[in-house]
Amino acid sequence: MKFENLHTRSISFALSFMFLLFTFSCSTPESQTQKISEDTWDAEQKLKDLGIVLPEASSPVANYVNAVRTGNLLFLAGKGPGLPDGSYITGKVGQDLTIEEGKEAARMVAINQLAVLKAELGDLNKVKRVVKVLGMVNCGPDFTQQPQVINGFSDLMVEVFGEKGKHARSAVGMNALPMNIAVEVELIVEIEDN
Incomplete structure (x- = not known):
């Protein structure tokens, strides 16, 4: 009697284990799905879809280089919100500029950094991951909305690179x-092996 109960429990356990194994092997893990979508993501096409034409990467204004590998x-060295006419968006956010204007300035910086990446790599699809962003906002001592301003930069990185654009900041x-x-x-940024 004891042997039959043990045998029945063993069979039940084995069937349950096989069912779980089958279920997991047939499902596509989220990380695998994410990898598939990342593999087909086209940053160059995304840029076109957004209607963004990259400017020429601007030259450094002092004794440094735009990028070091x-x-x-x-x-990438720090870049500012340079405009196509060679001027910059200037002023203190929260005093001379609204938060929304500061956010637009940060988006312009993102476009300028994408131009540097394109000049360095030749193809934005060689970016494997945006790793770290340091955003600096010109503001007075009482201004505390720096994250909202730098979202202008971060949002564009994610728009262009998808999941690979999400970064520490x-x-x-x-x-x-x-x-x-x-x-x-x-x-x-982390770049693909060549």
Whole structure:
């Protein structure tokens, strides 16, 4: 009698285990689904879909370079909200500019950093992951909405690169930025092996 109960329980356990194994093997894990969608993501096409034409990458204004590669990481120097006519969006956010205007300035910085990436890599699809963003906002001491301003940068990175555009980030206030620019952003990206 005891043997029959043990045998029945063993069979029941084995059937339950096989059912779970079958269920998991037939389902597509979320990470696998995410990888498939990431593999088919086309950052260059996304840029076209957004109607964004990248400018020429601007030259450094002092004794430094736009980007330095070490291993599979590309470190981009801080860029400001340069406009096509060579001028910049300037002023303190919260005083001279609204939060929305600051956010637009941060989006312009994102376009300028994408131009640097394109110049360095030749193809934005070589970006494996946007790793880290340091966003600096020109503002007064009482301004506390830096994250909302830098969202202008972060949002465009995600629009262009999808899941690969999601990044670690700092958004900080600065008493002053070079040439009184409204926003400056540094960027670190991981790039594909070549």
